[in-house]
Amino acid sequence: MLYGLLGLKSVLLDDFQSISAGSIGPVSISNLTRQEKAIFWGGKLFWLAYFIVLPAVCSHHSWAALAALWLLSEAVAGWILAFMFQVGFHLGMK
Numbered sequence: 001m002l003y004g005l006l007g008l009k010s011v012l013l014d015d016f017q018s019i020s021a022g023s024i025g026p027v028s029i030s031n032l033t034r035q036e037k038a039i040f041w042g043g044k045l046f047w048l049a050y051f052i053v054l055p056a057v058c059s060h061h062s063w064a065a066l067a068a069l070w071l072l073s074e075a076v077a078g079w080i081l082a083f084m085f086q087v088g089f090h091l092g093m094k
Contacts, residue, residue: 003082004075011047015040 018024019032019040032040055066 004078006078006081007074008078011044015044 018029022031023029051070055070056063059066061069
């Protein structure tokens with residue numbers, strides 16, 4: 001069940017933690033330039049608009065139905081990501 005949250009965790013938590021910590025695991029990352037910050041925040045705004053706002057505005061479904069469908073699609077995507085990474089790990093494709 002928790003694998004289904006992998007995509008959401010990545011979008012809503014991991015990116016921000018990596019930037020604030022200055023590293024992704026053991027790999028250090030440099031401070032973002034102004035252009036990189038604009039790309040980062042632009043990508044987050046695009047994600048919000050495309051996956052949340054656009055369906056809410058253009059759909060004839062209720063908010064509850066949209067939320068259920070969105071959570072279902074995120075869970076499926078999370079499971080697919082988890083299986084891909086797990087297979088790569090077990091086959092030595094790190």
